[in-house]
Amino acid sequence: MAATMADVARVAGVSKKTVSNYFNGYPYFKPETRARIEAAIDELGYQMNRAARSLRSGKTGRICLALPELAQPYFAQLAEAVVATAQRTGYEVIVEVTGGDRDHELEVLGGARTLDVDGMIFGSLSMRHDDVDADGLQVPLVFVGDRGVSERFDFVAVDSEEGVREATRYLLDQGRTRVVALGWEDSGDATSAAVRTRGYIRAHEESGVTIDPALCVGSPDWGMAGGDRALSALLETGATFDAVAGFNDAMALGALTALRRAGLAVPDDVAVVGFDNILQAEYSAPALTTVDAGLTWVAERAVATLLQRLVPGDGSETAIEVAPSRLVVRESA
Amino acid sequence: MAATMADVARVAGVSKKTVSNYFNGYPYFKPETRARIEAAIDELGYQMNRAARSLRSGKTGRICLALPELAQPYFAQLAEAVVATAQRTGYEVIVEVTGGDRDHELEVLGGARTLDVDGMIFGSLSMRHDDVDADGLQVPLVFVGDRGVSERFDFVAVDSEEGVREATRYLLDQGRTRVVALGWEDSGDATSAAVRTRGYIRAHEESGVTIDPALCVGSPDWGMAGGDRALSALLETGATFDAVAGFNDAMALGALTALRRAGLAVPDDVAVVGFDNILQAEYSAPALTTVDAGLTWVAERAVATLLQRLVPGDGSETAIEVAPSRLVVRESA
DNA sequence: TTGAAAGCGCTAACAT
DNA sequence: ATGTTAGCGCTTTCAA
Numbered sequence: 292m293a294a295t296m297a298d299v300a301r302v303a304g305v306s307k308k309t310v311s312n313y314f315n316g317y318p319y320f321k322p323e324t325r326a327r328i329e330a331a332i333d334e335l336g337y338q339m340n341r342a343a344r345s346l347r348s349g350k351t352g353r354i355c356l357a358l359p360e361l362a363q364p365y366f367a368q369l370a371e372a373v374v375a376t377a378q379r380t381g382y383e384v385i386v387e388v389t390g391g392d393r394d395h396e397l398e399v400l401g402g403a404r405t406l407d408v409d410g411m412i413f414g415s416l417s418m419r420h421d422d423v424d425a426d427g428l429q430v431p432l433v434f435v436g437d438r439g440v441s442e443r444f445d446f447v448a449v450d451s452e453e454g455v456r457e458a459t460r461y462l463l464d465q466g467r468t469r470v471v472a473l474g475w476e477d478s479g480d481a482t483s484a485a486v487r488t489r490g491y492i493r494a495h496e497e498s499g500v501t502i503d504p505a506l507c508v509g510s511p512d513w514g515m516a517g518g519d520r521a522l523s524a525l526l527e528t529g530a531t532f533d534a535v536a537g538f539n540d541a542m543a544l545g546a547l548t549a550l551r552r553a554g555l556a557v558p559d560d561v562a563v564v565g566f567d568n569i570l571q572a573e574y575s576a577p578a579l580t581t582v583d584a585g586l587t588w589v590a591e592r593a594v595a596t597l598l599q600r601l602v603p604g605d606g607s608e609t610a611i612e613v614a615p616s617r618l619v620v621r622e623s624a
Numbered sequence: 625m626a627a628t629m630a631d632v633a634r635v636a637g638v639s640k641k642t643v644s645n646y647f648n649g650y651p652y653f654k655p656e657t658r659a660r661i662e663a664a665i666d667e668l669g670y671q672m673n674r675a676a677r678s679l680r681s682g683k684t685g686r687i688c689l690a691l692p693e694l695a696q697p698y699f700a701q702l703a704e705a706v707v708a709t710a711q712r713t714g715y716e717v718i719v720e721v722t723g724g725d726r727d728h729e730l731e732v733l734g735g736a737r738t739l740d741v742d743g744m745i746f747g748s749l750s751m752r753h754d755d756v757d758a759d760g761l762q763v764p765l766v767f768v769g770d771r772g773v774s775e776r777f778d779f780v781a782v783d784s785e786e787g788v789r790e791a792t793r794y795l796l797d798q799g800r801t802r803v804v805a806l807g808w809e810d811s812g813d814a815t816s817a818a819v820r821t822r823g824y825i826r827a828h829e830e831s832g833v834t835i836d837p838a839l840c841v842g843s844p845d846w847g848m849a850g851g852d853r854a855l856s857a858l859l860e861t862g863a864t865f866d867a868v869a870g871f872n873d874a875m876a877l878g879a880l881t882a883l884r885r886a887g888l889a890v891p892d893d894v895a896v897v898g899f900d901n902i903l904q905a906e907y908s909a910p911a912l913t914t915v916d917a918g919l920t921w922v923a924e925r926a927v928a929t930l931l932q933r934l935v936p937g938d939g940s941e942t943a944i945e946v947a948p949s950r951l952v953v954r955e956s957a
Numbered sequence: 958t959t960g961a962a963a964g965c966g967c968t969a970a971c972a973t
Numbered sequence: 974a975t976g977t978t979a980g981c982g983c984t985t986t987c988a989a
Contacts, residue, residue, distance in 0.1 A: 307961090348965090375721055652975095681981090
């Protein structure tokens with residue numbers, strides 16, 4: 292049987308409460324008391340029972356990170372940064388993969404209590420935020436995603452509209468006029484796709500270039516496979532274009548593959564830009580011009596904001612923070 | 625205040641135990657009792673307090689997945705598969721990122737109790753397994769890694785020696801004779817690098833090709849950056865070679881970048897193979913010939929083996945399972 | 958600066 | 974097929 296706090300107290304010749312104080316960072320100890328406690332802990336190899344502490348204190352020391360997927364480099368890199376930041380602050384991270392499935396997302400959202408976490412960070416592509424029941428939440432929640440998709444929660448946002456606008460402008464400013472919108476979605480919805488589409492449109496308006504609807508291709512899958520498929524399909528139609536604005540790096544990377552298969556030179560025949568600046572963007576052939584979306588900054592702010600909410604007396608306003616982003620020019624455009 | 629089981633019992637007009645039975649899958653219920661309980665749960669929006677359940681039952685319903693990093697596609701894909709499999713079985717996954725740091729690894733290993741998990745899956749590159757204190761473990765543990773690095777724990781292994789041998793043979797059988805060993809480590813240690821190095825050596829022995837020590841390059845970083853750096857450095861020395869055997873896909877992908885920068889054609893001047901078959905291998909330019917290491921299979925077996933150990937009466941032998949692997953030929957070789 | 962007692966919400970053991 | 978009792982190991986009053 293593993294040692295309990297009572298055992299430690301007995302061996303150290305103090306009360307349970309004193310040992311508890313020790314573990315909770317209580318500062319006032321006779322040096323001798325502290326030494327005796329530490330010796331007892333050592334001798335018994337005592338490790339605290341977290342379930343008991345949770346039950347009593349109502350805190351778990353865990354947060355949940357819910358993501359549509361983990362295999363996508365963007366989410367993997369976000370997750371690594373979140374886990375690293377949380378670890379540094381003494382929190383553990385439960386990772387939930389929702390598959391971008393709305394029902395699963397809502398289930399996770401409503402299940403914080405069963406999940407047994409103090410708070411949640413939610414990175415979502417699929418969920419519309421306006422119909423989330425904010426009052427039904429059992430723990431603090433921080434969203435991570437595209438600026439503009441929500442105003443009602445703590446939100447660490449990537450200014451993807453501005454980023455895609457900037458990337459598209461970079462293409463247009465080169466004199467390219469037929470730019471494929473890879474990820475297009477012209478809905479009024481507050482989705483990542485719709486937000487980024489607006490950036491693409493604004494760039495064209497600014498440059499006075501007319502958008503050809505034939506170059507606006509959506510993709511249900513925002514991974515490399517999806518980008519490849521969408522662009523290959525476009526190529527099949529016989530459409531001509533001199534650039535591709537991928538609404539994320541993975542799709543842009545997929546587009547690179549499709550172009551290579553078609554024998555088109557990048558950037559000579561077709562220039563390509565992405566958005567996110569995932570690690571892989573630097574190692575594609577050619578290396579991908581993209582917009583750095585401040586992944587690490589986002590992760591750190593998300594954790595910091597959440598932990599702030601966990602502080603008992605916290606009454607600060609709902610925070611919307613926007614990550615700094617910047618164009619990263621490489622060979623593909 | 626959130627509802628407790630006692631509240632549910634009162635509203636349903638039954639005892640706490642009956643409600644508890646309901647949640648624990650007890651099958652014998654009067655239909656009416658079941659309906660009353662469900663109505664009460666609904667009415668109160670009851671969600672069980674997991675901390676209390678854990679404290680009492682000694683089970684947490686959580687496992688820990690410890691990995692050197694998450695941003696590497698191989699680990700990200702492994703993690704996604706582990707999380708998905710665990711979710712399917714009703715377990716949550718706490719992800720720990722060790723940074724491949726031995727001290728951190730040992731800390732995680734010894735901290736299962738404080739971590740509050742029922743078991744652990746440990747994917748490690750850095751840890752030597754022979755000095756892990758098997759008796760000090762507080763929960764069942766399953767290792768995931770290269771075959772041959774451990775015999776003392778439940779182990780779901782990738783036969784990387786055989787895989788690298790096969791990949792290297794594929795190069796040698798083409799008549800290539802100067803094959804770079806990217807990831808080389810000629811230590812007697814049971815590390816991934818050493819194991820894969822043996823595969824490279826065996827392939828050469830079989831083919832009767834002499835290994836040039838100048839082509840054996842190690843890399844502290846097994847990511848794309850590391851592969852790029854190591855191969856670039858080799859190129860600097862003026863070494864000539866007609867192929868590269870990357871001991872994992874990420875390094876092979878980095879090598880592709882280095883070769884392109886040097887103006888070398890793949891596979892005409894230099895053929896490249898990797899190991900793992902991560903998703904990205906299909907989308908590099910050119911697409912990477914590699915060995916599929918059965919990532920998903922590994923994740924599923926690891927979870928299944930761990931859950932088997934969690935079954936109370938389980939007394940089965942330590943299991944060493946080896947994942948099926950197979951060469952995947954693409955354009956790069 | 959430390960101690961004693963109560964109780965968090967659940968399940969195990971036993972009873973019926 | 975359902976109820977009663979006890980207690981898991983901690984933290985939280987309250988007291989000294």
